[in-house]
Every structure is written in structure tokens, then in C-alpha cells.
Amino acid sequence: MITMNEYIKAILTELNNKEPDNNYQIAVQGNTAMAMLNGRQVGVVQAEEHNEMLQVQWAEVSEEHQRKGLGSAMYSELENATGMKLTHGDIRTSVGALKLWRKRLGETEQWMLDLYVDGLYQSDGFLEDELGPDFTDEQAEQMAREDLGIN
Secondary structure (H helix, E strand, O other), X not given: OOOHHHHHHHHXXXXXXXXXXXXEEEEEEOOEXXXXXXXXXXXXXXXXXXXXXXXXXXXXXXXHHOOOXXXXXXXXXXXXXXXXXXEOOOOOOOHHHHHHHHHHHOOOHXXXXXXXXXXXXXXXXXXXXXXXXXXOHHHHHHHHHHHHOOO
16 A cells, blocks of 8 residues: 555656656645645645644646646645645535545545535526526536536
8 A cells, every 4th residue: 555655756756757847846834735846836725724624725726737636646745744634625616626525535426416516506696597597406417417527
């Protein structure tokens, strides 16, 4: 079984090997982790202590650096540096966050779909604006499936 440090090192080594002119690093300051590329910040995770865990309040990776494992590496490095487990905040309307947490928690597509649909219903007026005032639950679910890339 691979340790957290080995996992983070493997992600960064793979990235740096694929892009030899680039030097990715993860830095942690307090409850914030930053992904750096050649000294420039390309991602950040900010968390707050909540019930003896760190609850992610904000997470972002620059678009051109997404889907490379940097979000996962920042999460892991933040857990490693603080000795606290991360938990998610309100991710119901973030497709990227739902996909990351689904993978991280080993959840199902249905878990992700249920959270996203709930988020759509909680977003005042959004479904009416997108689907019209007489939308059905089936239309809302279909829209969610398309957004999430679920067949």
C-alpha cells in the first residue's frame, strides 16, 4: 500500500516528467494548501476546523492545470501537514467538486447525482430559468445527468 507522501510525490513527479520545463510543488501554510508552478500559484485549497476535521471552504485549480491530480495532491498534503482529515462543505452545485469527492470517498454516480439535483432545486429560480416554469423532476434529473456526464 502506498503512503500519502509517496502518493503526493508520485503525482508531482509524473507531472514534472510530462512537462520537463515545469516544476510543480505543493505548499501548505496553516489550513491552506497551494499548488505552485515555477513559483506561481495555480491552485488553492482553504479549509477551516470543524468538528475535529478540516472542512474545505474553497478549492480551485486554474483551468489549464485541471485534471492533473493537483486538487487531490493539495487535499492530501493539507491532511498530511495538519494531521486532520478533510471533509467537504456545500458542493451540491459544483460539478468538479462532486467528481473529486465522489472519487475521494468512493461514492457512486447516484450519490453525486442526488447531491447535484438537490443543489439545483436549492438554487432559487435556476431550474425555472433553464427549463421553464413547468419543468418536471425528470427534466431536472436529465439536465443534471448531462452536466455531470452521466448516461
